[in-house]
Amino acid sequence: AQKVTQAQTEISVVEKEDVTLDCVYETRDTTYYLFWYKQPPSGELVFLIRRNSFDEQNEISGRYSWNFQKSTSSFNFTITASQVVDSAVYFCALSVYTGRRALTFGSGTRLQVQP
C-alpha cells in the first residue's frame, strides 16, 4: 500500500516570502510517480508536476521548484517570492507503475499568502 504524508496542514506567509511545502511518501514499489497538484478555491485540481522514481533531478519552473530525494522519500515543493494568487491547497500524490495507477493523495497543505 502507498502512503503520502503532508505534515503541514496550513501555512501562512506574506507576499514575496519563499515557502516550502513538505511531502513524504511510502511505497514498496520501485517504479512510481510523484505529483503535485494545486486546488484553488474554485475546486478544480491543477496539475503542476510529475516526477518518476528514476529521475532525481530537481526541477525549476519559474517561481516553482521541486526537490526529490529518494534517500529520505521526500518530494518537497518550494514557491519563491510567493504571490497572493498562490493561495490554494496543494496536494502531493503518488501512483505506482503497475495496476490501476490510481493516485494516493496526501492530506494537503493550505497555503495562505497575505498581501
Added chain:
Amino acid sequence: GAVVSQHPSRVICKSGTSVKIECRSLDFQATTMFWYRQFPKQSLMLMATSNEGSKATYEQGVEKDKFLINHASLTLSTLTVTSAHPEDSSFYICSATLVGRYENIQYFGAGTRLSVL
C-alpha cells in the same frame, strides 16, 4: 491541451432522487477515468476506476449499487448517485489519463458539488 469537463458543477436535489454527473475529456482520448470524493477540508478519496467498455473497479467500502459508473467511450464517463441521501453530499471530482506519451498524468475536471436535502 488535456482539458477535462465535468458537468454539472453544482447540484441540489431532494433525498431519494438520482443524480448523474458527466466527465468528458475534450481534447484527448482517455484510457482510464477515475472518480474521487472530497469532504470539506479533506483530501481526495478514490471511489472507483473506470476503463472504456468494461466494468468499473470500486474501492473498498464504496457501494457499487449506490454509485453507478458507466464508461461508454474513450471520452465520456458518468457517475450516477442513486437514491441520494444527505450523507452523499460531497464534492465529486473526476480525472482522466491520456493515451500515449503523457500517460499516468491525471487531468481533473472542475468537480461537482452535490447537496442532498
